[in-house]
Amino acid sequence: MEILLRNVLDTAKYDHALAEKQAMLIKRISMRYRIRLPYEVRQLFCKRCKRLIIPGVTSRVRIGRSSIRAIRITCLHCNHIYRKILDRKKGEDAEMAE
Numbered sequence: 001m002e003i004l005l006r007n008v009l010d011t012a013k014y015d016h017a018l019a020e021k022q023a024m025l026i027k028r029i030s031m032r033y034r035i036r037l038p039y040e041v042r043q044l045f046c047k048r049c050k051r052l053i054i055p056g057v058t059s060r061v062r063i064g065r066s067s068i069r070a071i072r073i074t075c076l077h078c079n080h081i082y083r084k085i086l087d088r089k090k091g092e093d094a095e096m097a098e
């Protein structure tokens with residue numbers, strides 16, 4: 001699974017369509033075997049359009065300028081913006097839709 005994912009990220013650099021197909025495959029496998037995808041994998045999918053978002057490829061990452069350390073991730077498929085708060089205990093999922 002992890003090898004498959006690394007493969008996807010590599011592929012995404014030169015062939016995004018193929019990477020997306022591979023990502024869908026990962027999702028299907030995880031559903032079939034009821035594997036809970038690790039956080040790093042889950043955050044690669046947009047929660048609105050369910051497509052693969054790769055920083056620098058299909059998503060834009062911006063560092064927030066307020067006192068709270070946060071980053072904003074924009075999905076370039078549907079323009080959905082996530083805000084992720086950094087500096088959280090245990091790195092729990094702290095994303096909010098804007």
Ligand SMILES: [Zn+2]
Pocket residue numbers: 046047048049050051075076077078079080
């Ligand atoms: Zn999206």
